[in-house]
Amino acid sequence: MAPSIRPKYSRVPKEKFASYFAPLSSQPYIEPVPRNGLGPHHSPRSIAWNPLGSLVATGSDKTLRVWNPEKNNVRFSTELKGHSAPVEKVAFNPVKDAELCSVSSDGVAKLWDVRTKACVNEIKGLGSAHTLAWAPDGSSLLVGNRNGELFQISPTRSAIVSTHPQPVETNQMAFCWSGEKVFLPTGDGKIRILSYPELEPVLHVNHTVKPGESTEFMLKGHTAPCLTAELSPTGKYLATGGADSIIALFDTKDWICQRTITRLVGPVNSISFTFDGSYVVGGCAEGMGSQPLFFLSQVRNDADAPIGSRLEVTHTETGEHVHTFKIKGPCEAVAWAPTRYCLAYSDDGSLRIVGVDADRK
Template identity: 75%
Template sequence: MAPPVRTRQSLSKDRFVSYFAPLRSQVYSDSTPRGGTGGHSIRTIAWNPLGSLVATGSSDRTLRVWNPEKPLVRFSTELKGHAAGIEKIAFNPVKDAELCSVSNDGVAKFWDVRTKACVNEVKGLGNAHTLAWAPDGTSLLVGNKSGGLFRISPTQPAILSSHPQPVETNQMAFCWSGEKVFLPTRDGRIRILSYPDLEPVFHVNHAVKPGESTEFALKGHTASCLTAELSPTGRFLATGGGDAIISLFDTQDWICQRTISRPLGPVRSISFTFDGRYIVGGCEDGSGLEVTHTESGEHVHTFKMAGPCEVIAWAPTRYCLAYSDLGVLRVIGVDADRK
C-alpha cells in the first residue's frame, strides 16, 4: 500500500519554478513491452481520488496501476481482459480502488484494483473512446466514435440509456454538482446538457431561422474540440481543440475569458492542479509541457520532454504531474515528498 498522501500548500507563481527546477521525473516502465516497440503507446492516464495510485491504459491492451512511490514494474498491478486497445480510464471519484476502462472492443470494464478482479462489464458500446464519471460515482457516460452516448452503471451489466448525438462527442466533463455535463464536439462547439436526461440546459434569447435549434453552446475553437476539463474550484471550464488552443470559459456568464495559444499542436488532454491555480495541456507536437497560471494567463514554466506529450494528469491532492513521454509513464513531483 502507498503511504498516506500529505496535501500541499498552494504555490505562488514566483515559487512554482523554484519548486520544480531541482526535481527530476521518475520513470515507470515495463521492461518487457509487447510487440518489441520499446513502449506501450500510453493513451490515457488517471489518478485515484487520494492521489496514491496512478493508472495507465495503452494501445496494446495493457492496463496497469502503479504505486507512484515504487516505480519498479513488480510493484504495479496489471489488469487483463480487454480485446483491443484501451482508449480511456478513470477512477470512481468516491471509491478509491474502483477503476473503469473503455476500449475499441466496445466494452466498459469495472475493476477492483486491490484484487485485480473485473467486478462488472457493459458490452455493446461500439468503438468507445471516451468516458466520464458522474461526481457521485453511481453512473458514467461513455461516448463512441460513431456519435453514440451511453449512460451506464458500475453495478449493472446492461446499458441504462442510449443517446445518439448529431456529431461525435470527445472527452467530456461533469460540473461538480453532477447536474450538467459538458460535451466537446467534432464541430468545435461545447454542448451543455442536463444530467441524466441529456437535454440542452441553455437556449439562445434571440430569433432563429425556422427549423434551427435554439440550443446555446460554447464556441471557442475553429477546429474540432477534443477535450474539456472543469477546474477544481468550478470557476473555469477549459477546452482544448484541434486548432492548438486552450480556451478558458468563466462558468458564471459562459464567456471565454482567455485563450492559451502556446501549444504547438492539437490539444488532446487538459489538467488543472488540485487548487485550480495552474493548467497544462497535452498536445500532439512539440517537446515540452507549458504550465499557465489560470487567473492571469501568464506562462509560468515549461517541462522539457523527449517528444510530443498528448496525455497528462495532475494528481488530485498535490503538485505531482503524470505524463506519457515516448510511450512511457513519467511522474514529476513525487520525490518532493522526500525532501
C-alpha cells in the same frame, strides 16, 4: 501496497513555483520488456489518478497498469488484462479509491477492483468507445463512441442503462461538480451544456432564430473539432481543447471565453488543472511533421511560434508563465495529482511523474 495518505499540499504562489520544482527530477515508470523482445509497446494513451492521489493508472494497447507513484519499479505495479483492442480511456471512481473503469475500441467498458486485480463488471455493445467520464457521485458513467452515441452505464449493472444518439460527433466530456450538467465537446467545434441524466440542453438563446433552427445555447471557442473538456477544481473555469491547437478558458458564471492558449502544435487531446485550479496544462498527441509533441502552454492571447518539446506551466488567473519542464518527445496524456503538485505525463512512450518526493523511490 499504496503509500500512506498525506494531507493536501498548500498552494504554491506563482513567484515560488519555479524554485519549488527546480530541484525535482521526473521519475520514469517503465513497462517490462517481453523475454522474446516482441509484443506491443505500452505507450500510455490515458492517465488517471485515484481520488486520494495514491495510485495512478495508465492504459494503452490491450493492457492497463496501476502504479504506486512513490515506487517506480514495475514490481510494485498491478497489471490488468482483458481488453481485445487498445484501451482508449481510464478513470477512477471519484468516490472509491480502488475502483477503476476502462473503455476500449473493442466496445467494452470494464470495471476493475485494483486491489484484487479482478474485473468486477463489464458492459458490452458500446461500439468504438473512446471517451469516458464518471458522474461526481460515482453512481454512473457516460461513455461515448466514434459514431456520436452516448451511453449511460452503471458500475453495478452489466447492461447499458440508456443510449443517446447525438446529432454531431462527440468527444471527451466533463461533468459539473454537482453532477447535474455535462459539458460535451463536438465535432463542429462547439461545446454543448446538457442536463444529466436526461442529456437535454440546459441553456437557450434569448434571441429570435430562423424557423427550424435550434435555440440551444452552445459555447463557441474553436474553428475545428473540439476534442476535450475539463472543469477546474474550483468550478471557475471550463477548459476546452480543439483540433485547431487552441485551449479556451470559459468563465462558468457568464460563459464568456476569458483566455485562449495558442502556442500549442497539434490537436489538443488532454487538459488538466492542478488541485487548486491555479495552473492549467494541455496535451497534444501530434506535432510538427509526423511526430507527436506535447505542450503545457501559456494561458494568454497571442500567436507566437510553437515552443518545442517542453512542458510550459501557466498561472490561470494572470496568464504568466511560471516554469518549464523538458521532455524527450511524443506525449499523449497528462494529469496533475488531485492532492498535490505532482504531474504525471506520457513521454516518449512511457509514464513519467515529476513532484514525487526525492527520498521516495
